[in-house]
Amino acid sequence: MIITEEIKISDNGFVFNSRTGDSFNLNPFGLNIIKLIAEKKEFEQIKEKVLDEYDISDLTFEKDFYEFCALLKHHQIILQDNPLEFK
Amino acid sequence: MEKLIYEKPVISKINAGMPSKFGLPVKQKIISEIDGLAISDLMEKFGSPVFVFSEKTIRETYSEAKRAFETRYPKVQFAWSYKTNYLDAICSIFHEEGSWAEVVSGFEFNKALSLGVNGSQILFNGPEKSEADLTLAIENNASIHIDHFDELYLLIETARKLNKKARVSIRINLDAGIYPIWDRFGFNYENGEAWNAINRIMLADNLELIGLHTHIGTYIMVGSAYAIAASKLANLYVAIHRKFDYWLKYIDLGGGFASKNTLKGAYMPGTETCPSFDDYAEAITNALISSEIPHENLPLLFLETGRAMIDDAGYLLTTTLANKRLNNGKNSLVIDAGVNLLFTSFWYNLGIFPSKETSSFTEETTIYGPLCMNIDVIRDTIVFPQIKVGDQLVIERVGAYNVSQWMQFINYRPNVVLIDLEGKTHIIRKRENLETFKSLEFNPKL
Numbered sequence: 407m408i409i410t411e412e413i414k415i416s417d418n419g420f421v422f423n424s425r426t427g428d429s430f431n432l433n434p435f436g437l438n439i440i441k442l443i444a445e446k447k448e449f450e451q452i453k454e455k456v457l458d459e460y461d462i463s464d465l466t467f468e469k470d471f472y473e474f475c476a477l478l479k480h481h482q483i484i485l486q487d488n489p490l491e492f493k
Numbered sequence: 494m495e496k497l498i499y500e501k502p503v504i505s506k507i508n509a510g511m512p513s514k515f516g517l518p519v520k521q522k523i524i525s526e527i528d529g530l531a532i533s534d535l536m537e538k539f540g541s542p543v544f545v546f547s548e549k550t551i552r553e554t555y556s557e558a559k560r561a562f563e564t565r566y567p568k569v570q571f572a573w574s575y576k577t578n579y580l581d582a583i584c585s586i587f588h589e590e591g592s593w594a595e596v597v598s599g600f601e602f603n604k605a606l607s608l609g610v611n612g613s614q615i616l617f618n619g620p621e622k623s624e625a626d627l628t629l630a631i632e633n634n635a636s637i638h639i640d641h642f643d644e645l646y647l648l649i650e651t652a653r654k655l656n657k658k659a660r661v662s663i664r665i666n667l668d669a670g671i672y673p674i675w676d677r678f679g680f681n682y683e684n685g686e687a688w689n690a691i692n693r694i695m696l697a698d699n700l701e702l703i704g705l706h707t708h709i710g711t712y713i714m715v716g717s718a719y720a721i722a723a724s725k726l727a728n729l730y731v732a733i734h735r736k737f738d739y740w741l742k743y744i745d746l747g748g749g750f751a752s753k754n755t756l757k758g759a760y761m762p763g764t765e766t767c768p769s770f771d772d773y774a775e776a777i778t779n780a781l782i783s784s785e786i787p788h789e790n791l792p793l794l795f796l797e798t799g800r801a802m803i804d805d806a807g808y809l810l811t812t813t814l815a816n817k818r819l820n821n822g823k824n825s826l827v828i829d830a831g832v833n834l835l836f837t838s839f840w841y842n843l844g845i846f847p848s849k850e851t852s853s854f855t856e857e858t859t860i861y862g863p864l865c866m867n868i869d870v871i872r873d874t875i876v877f878p879q880i881k882v883g884d885q886l887v888i889e890r891v892g893a894y895n896v897s898q899w900m901q902f903i904n905y906r907p908n909v910v911l912i913d914l915e916g917k918t919h920i921i922r923k924r925e926n927l928e929t930f931k932s933l934e935f936n937p938k939l
Contacts, residue, residue, distance in 0.1 A: 421504065429507045433854040433879075436502035462499035466881075470501040473818050477504055480822045 407475065408485045409444050426482060439474060443484065500852040501879050506822070521855065521878050524808075524846045524887040528912045532810055532848040532885055535910065540924065541812040541885070542830040544896060544909040548586055550806035552914070555590045558802060561770035565778040568793040572616050574748055575601040577799025577893045578807075582911050582921035584608055587802075595797040599626040606633065616745065616795065618664065618706070620644075620678060627651045631659045638662045638706045638745070640679055645690060652699035662704035662745065663690050667725050669709045669718040678708065682725050691729065695737055704795070705729055708747025712756065712800070716768050716776035719746060723777050727784035730792060745795035746777055752804035754841040754890045763841075770801070800893040807892025809835065810848075813884045814863060824858040826880055831862025831869045834906065835891060836898040838871050845871065848885040851878035864903060901925065 412425035419432035421440075432440060442452045449471065456467055478484040525532055528547050535545060555571070562569040572595035573587035579601060584594070585608055594605035597619030605615050612633025620640045622630070627648055630637050632655070639645050639661055652659045664679030665687045680687040694702045705726045709718055726744045734740055750773055755763040781791065811830040819825050832838050845860060858877035862869040871888070880886070899906055905925035910918050 430504050431507060433500060433503045433852065435500050436504050439502045440504075459497055460499040461496040467499075473816070474502040474504070476818060477822055481504065481506065483504070 407443055408446075409440070409483060410485055413483050415440060415444070421483065423482060428481065430481060430483075436474065439471070440478070440483075443478075500854070501881075503854055503856065503879060505854075505856045521851055521853070522846050523848065523850060524889065525848050527808055527887075529916055530912060530918065532887060535918070536810050536812070536885055538918070539908045539910050539920065541810060542828075542834065542907045543810050544834075544891070544907060545808045545810060546583065546892060546909070546911045546921070547806045547808075548911055548913050551583070551586050551803060552590060554802055554805060555587065555592075558770045558796075558798065559590075561774040562778065562794070562796065565774050566781065566794055567791060570743075570793055570795050572745075572795055572797045573802075574797050574799030575604065576897055577748075578803050579604055579897055580909060580921055581608060582919070583803065593795075597621070599623065599629060602626065602629055602633075602635070613660075616662075616706075616797070618708075618797075622647075624651055627659075628655065631655055631657050634660060636660050636662055636703060638664050638704075639690070639694075640664050642690065645693065649697050649700065656699075658699050658701050660703050661694060661700050662702070662706045662743070663687065663694065665705060665707045665726065665729070667707060667709070667722060669721040669725075671710060671713060671715065671718045673710075675708070675710050679706070682729070687729065688732070691733060695733075695739075702733075702741060704741055704743040704745055704792070706745035706747065706795075708797070709749060711749045712751045713749045714751055714766060714768065716772040719773055720776040720780040722746060723780035724784060727781055727786055731785045734790070740790045741792060743793040743795050744781070745797065748796070748798040748800065750798040750801035752800045752890060752893060754804060754837070754843065757840055757842055759842075803892040804890045805892065807890070807895065809888040809891045809895070811886050811888060813880050813882055813886060815882060816880065819859070824856050824877070825861060826858060826877070827861045827863060828871065828886060829863050830871070830888070830907075831864040831902070832871065833862075833864060833869075833900040833902040834895060835862075835871060835888070836895055836900075837891060837893065841890075842872060842875075843891065844889045845875060845877075846887050846889065847878060847880065848887055851880065851884075854879060896922070901930075905929070 412423055414422045419437040421430040453467060457464055527545055528549055571592045573584055573592040575596045593614040594610045595616045595618060596602045596605055612635050615635040617630045617635050618638045622644060628651055631652055637659055648659055665682050666676045666679045667682035668674055680690045694700050707722050707726060709722050730741055751767045753763045753767050809830055811828045813826055814829055815827040817825045855876045855878050857874050860872040862871055896909055908920050908924045909922035911921045912918055
């Protein structure tokens, strides 16, 4: 999972894609996650950190995380050639 | 260390140039209780989905309507529109408040009788009245609202056979300035058909014409339409006296008052645009009082409003079954109540609300029911907060028509619960079960 070069993310959750001209809002937790993805953290590492800090089950987070990644891909914010890459 | 409250990660696209027209409140409305009872407790006790009716709201709405008319006109009588909601417990509340019964079939007529309504306090409307239905109505001294000439002649014949006099009114369709004109029910005013029918009835020995009835449509957004209708009925009322030296007993303006639900495609929410009972009352009573009818001969005014009387008192409590992201990135929810339980979702954008505090982050969401059918869409687009599986939602203003027009499909119809004035709950219609259906079926192969 790589965040494309054209993406700019502000500290308050505003996202701009200079390739498509689209802009987006992240909710606070979405901002946390995208920052971890930008740091090239793997899913397992992200999950460990989230479960440590938040009151959430691993399965719920896994489902939400993959849904979030699908949205990022839909909006051309991350590159993911192989749909089975998330692991 | 105490853990932080989790909220699922979301990203939403900003659509520039499309600000909200109304500056709608940012804070999400929550319905956490009905008449002081927690949604979670109601659902734990009665299951999901479940219809809940508030007796308090029913009585308050009735009082409001009654006050609006009785403070403006000397003789007013409401008749509860059975087809809007004919659960026994609901009808009984209206009858306790003083409503007569307005029925449109033999089934509804018998239901009213079974609830102890005196036959003379039943208005029998509708285009479908069999000879047996008419016999029942004549025997019980009901007021039969004639819909068409075939029915008029059947009624004359039936009354002759019984050697009894039938008390009748005629339903009149007219141009009240709103479109479409409902011309499929009753006799037309403008082309003289209604006047012909009146003359025929006045000549019939075994019919006693006692009233005039119209019902101009449904969800009527302008009171002035009722004023036109009332004026036209008043003209007939006076014309009958002029020709036959006879005053009728009543004028029935029917129903059709809008509820506060928002129609699909409406520019503004129904709560902002829907006329109040006072608006309707002002238009109707002014028209009657300022007509040519002498004040000492003003007719009794019947009103059969159903939707505006009961919609607000009904809620459907439902549970979120799934969150789904559609191909275009749009969020969607699946809930456990489908369009088979919510007939009104076909024409209203029903208000759907979480039952507890949610994240402040909202996005456009489609809400689907659980039916395995593509048409099962409760809300095509609603700005909605993040909802988790299992979260309980409340659909408001579903008291009218849904529990009379609902369909059983792939699952059982749910419990219907009434919260009484003391805050006690009562199941007023039990959830169906397999036996409900087995008991009606016969299998020749077994």
